[in-house]
Amino acid sequence: MFSKIEKSPILTLALVTVLFLLYGYATSLPKITDFIIFCIFVIGFDLLYGHMGQLSFGHMLYLGAGAYGCGMFAYHVYPDPFLSILVGVLLGAALAALLGTVVVKTSAAAFALLNLALNEVGAYLALSPLHEWTGGEDGLSLFFESYGWVDFNDSTFRFYFCLGALLLVILVVTAFVRSPYGILLKSIKENETRVKFLGYNTFVYKYVTFIISGAIVGFAGALTSVNLAYCNTSLIAPTRNVEVIFAALMGGAGTVLGAVVGGTAFMTISNYLASYIVRWEMFLGVALLAFAFWFRKGIWGYARKL
Amino acid sequence: MLLSVENLDVCYGHAQVLHGVSMHLNEGELVCVVGRNGAGKTSLLRTIGGFMKPAGGTVDFDGQRIDGQPLEQVALSGLKYVYQDKRVFGELTVRENIELAAYPTQVGLDEAIAKVVDIHPKMNKLLDAKAKGLSGGERQILLIGRALIGDPKLLLIDEPTEGLAAIIIGEIINILAAMKSKITMVVVEQNLATVSRLADRVYVMKEGVFSREITDAASIADPSTYEDEL
Numbered sequence: 001m002f003s004k005i006e007k008s009p010i011l012t013l014a015l016v017t018v019l020f021l022l023y024g025y026a027t028s029l030p031k032i033t034d035f036i037i038f039c040i041f042v043i044g045f046d047l048l049y050g051h052m053g054q055l056s057f058g059h060m061l062y063l064g065a066g067a068y069g070c071g072m073f074a075y076h077v078y079p080d081p082f083l084s085i086l087v088g089v090l091l092g093a094a095l096a097a098l099l100g101t102v103v104v105k106t107s108a109a110a111f112a113l114l115n116l117a118l119n120e121v122g123a124y125l126a127l128s129p130l131h132e133w134t135g136g137e138d139g140l141s142l143f144f145e146s147y148g149w150v151d152f153n154d155s156t157f158r159f160y161f162c163l164g165a166l167l168l169v170i171l172v173v174t175a176f177v178r179s180p181y182g183i184l185l186k187s188i189k190e191n192e193t194r195v196k197f198l199g200y201n202t203f204v205y206k207y208v209t210f211i212i213s214g215a216i217v218g219f220a221g222a223l224t225s226v227n228l229a230y231c232n233t234s235l236i237a238p239t240r241n242v243e244v245i246f247a248a249l250m251g252g253a254g255t256v257l258g259a260v261v262g263g264t265a266f267m268t269i270s271n272y273l274a275s276y277i278v279r280w281e282m283f284l285g286v287a288l289l290a291f292a293f294w295f296r297k298g299i300w301g302y303a304r305k306l
Numbered sequence: 307m308l309l310s311v312e313n314l315d316v317c318y319g320h321a322q323v324l325h326g327v328s329m330h331l332n333e334g335e336l337v338c339v340v341g342r343n344g345a346g347k348t349s350l351l352r353t354i355g356g357f358m359k360p361a362g363g364t365v366d367f368d369g370q371r372i373d374g375q376p377l378e379q380v381a382l383s384g385l386k387y388v389y390q391d392k393r394v395f396g397e398l399t400v401r402e403n404i405e406l407a408a409y410p411t412q413v414g415l416d417e418a419i420a421k422v423v424d425i426h427p428k429m430n431k432l433l434d435a436k437a438k439g440l441s442g443g444e445r446q447i448l449l450i451g452r453a454l455i456g457d458p459k460l461l462l463i464d465e466p467t468e469g470l471a472a473i474i475i476g477e478i479i480n481i482l483a484a485m486k487s488k489i490t491m492v493v494v495e496q497n498l499a500t501v502s503r504l505a506d507r508v509y510v511m512k513e514g515v516f517s518r519e520i521t522d523a524a525s526i527a528d529p530s531t532y533e534d535e536l
Binding site (some may be wrong): 061180183184186187190191194195196198199200201202272 | 355357358376378380381382386389395396398402405406408410411
């Protein structure tokens, strides 16, 4: 049943919409808006990890770039929400384009750790040398212009806007991974040397994918700034990289809907389990071990077979 | 001359596996390289194919030096490699495997599929199957068919019959025999019955050097004349 849904873009989008509407109205729209934005982050991250086979330990850098790009534009230049989001996306993509020239030439552990190191540098820059622009440890409190019913100060509007953004990202990324380009990414994941011997310059394809991933994650960062009406160093903190890795593993790496399921499951656990158990991270750790050793396909990986 | 290998030295770390190997190949020839396990046959093929950088010597293909060139450039120059391990892109369908090979050679998908189906009509029914579900023989045929897309000038084939059932080996030999007049090939093979049926020339490799080159058809057709040297 689920695999049929996955194959049809309309059914996929309808299912995601209905489930998030039900979840949002049954609990709290602002909270579920956070969940939705996190799902966009996981989709962007998983484009590299699940689809291309490159694990990054430093994708919070691009979330931070998007968040600060959006926040700084709104704070220092002009508080238009759409322009601010666009700046966030472009900054995420531009940073990925710049760093990707070096990072994409590495692979495996070197790729993961180089990303982490760059994330540390970025977090430090945001905290100290660039504090006049970023607000340092205090961050930036943001205000966005309203245009009639387009009001980002209204949590219901933000919910629907972010839900629309998620649907758009799902649609675009699904089309992308199902295209011949997506087939190539899957092949690079399986055996890059052999793809090269078919005549492909794999660096170019990996580099472009890295930029697209940076742009999507930057988009999630920009939406976070808009949703929270502030941005601070928690949005670029390297220690939070584990969250997105865990979410991708839990949902099922390499599938767009897996990223959505994983993102939602992770946020649900981290938001609700924490209310009942003080050391909830311990259970998250045990769950991570279980997914890493026994349930490698993740929740969606098994659900799609039903 | 299509391929010229001169004084090739190849090392794995400090261990040298090829010692000044030279070989030449004219257009339209099918040359077999025979030898025991560990003699250096696959290392030779991998070095010609660009997977390994030689420690010394040169590889010239179609008038251009290709040793040390990026792998994708070697492939686009018209040289294709069929791997020993018969590993295809298992997560992709057969059609997607073909599509992947067709794009860089700028061959249309239909034409590329026709090329593969032409050498093995049964492949037509397997186009939408995941490649990891294919049998060893079907994988080998897919790999050979995929390598033929874009009409390469030279095909390097590593142990095409290894690990296959006798009936499939016969089919692979027939496919290679049918290709023989149309494309130049270097085939590494331990099955001497296959060699005797296909080869125009045979290089016998022993401990990283060519110990003998067999050129006369009568000797090639009778493996007993060189099996003692393996």
